[in-house]
Amino acid sequence: MLSLPLLFSLRRGWRAPHTRRFASFWVIFLVASGGLTAYRAISYEITGKAIYSTSRFSHEEVTRQSSPTNFRRATNMAWGWTGFCFLSAVIYMRKGSGGAHKNVVKVASEYSEEELARFREVFAPQATRYRRYARRSHVLFAIFGAIALIVAYLAATHFPNALVDWVCGLLVLGYLAMIGYSWRSQPLLECPGCQNRLDSGAFGRHCPQCGSPQFVPGGWLGSPKCTVCSETMHRGYKIRACTHCGVMLHERGIWSSSSF
Numbered sequence: 001m002l003s004l005p006l007l008f009s010l011r012r013g014w015r016a017p018h019t020r021r022f023a024s025f026w027v028i029f030l031v032a033s034g035g036l037t038a039y040r041a042i043s044y045e046i047t048g049k050a051i052y053s054t055s056r057f058s059h060e061e062v063t064r065q066s067s068p069t070n071f072r073r074a075t076n077m078a079w080g081w082t083g084f085c086f087l088s089a090v091i092y093m094r095k096g097s098g099g100a101h102k103n104v105v106k107v108a109s110e111y112s113e114e115e116l117a118r119f120r121e122v123f124a125p126q127a128t129r130y131r132r133y134a135r136r137s138h139v140l141f142a143i144f145g146a147i148a149l150i151v152a153y154l155a156a157t158h159f160p161n162a163l164v165d166w167v168c169g170l171l172v173l174g175y176l177a178m179i180g181y182s183w184r185s186q187p188l189l190e191c192p193g194c195q196n197r198l199d200s201g202a203f204g205r206h207c208p209q210c211g212s213p214q215f216v217p218g219g220w221l222g223s224p225k226c227t228v229c230s231e232t233m234h235r236g237y238k239i240r241a242c243t244h245c246g247v248m249l250h251e252r253g254i255w256s257s258s259s260f
Helices: 004-009 017-047 068-096 113-157 161-184
Strands: 049-053 059-063
Touching: 017 049, 017 068, 049 068, 059 068, 068 161, 113 161
Parallel strands: none
Antiparallel strands: 049 059
16 A cells, blocks of 8 residues: 555656546545544544554453553554545546646648658657666666565564554655655656657657557547557557657657557
């Protein structure tokens, strides 16, 4: 659960319709989970009684008077999980909302061969930086996931209860640091022709793989499809052309999702 928002924040093209459906589901789930946990935390504060987990499958009722330390730990965990759920929901909403694109003045057929060659030359360094960023992000995510699993296991089996809160706090801080890195270090992937972002997942009138204008944008239940190359933009697809103006930018292509 901790790694799900991070996993989606590192994926390219996740504002596409098929991924927005998953984002909407997680927003609803996280808001509902956060609301229930907030209700529980408020109930703890008002009644002075809380459910404290002594182990994975063992719980006991504690009160503010009889066991103030365990009561405060249980209440703080409820407040902390509430904040985490709402923060994750905001991340999903922000990343899945899509972005505005600029108006297209000229399409690929209106550019000269010299202009198209210059666009590909300008775009090549962007593609190289973007690939390096994607590989680096995936490696860091794998390392963080492995560390989180190992630490969580050790916290549940070997660490004393007094350290569990600190371990959870450090994992959340690491999660936030990874999200901050993914946002701050992501390089620009922009069409030199129309200056629109290519990795936003917002499809235009052209196929991002072949540049054809015979492109059918997908709806809420359907994925976009090109009638020329017969490719369906379901999950992973290669960005070879600008979906807004149709300019062919990269023959090899850049994967829009997590596979390279």
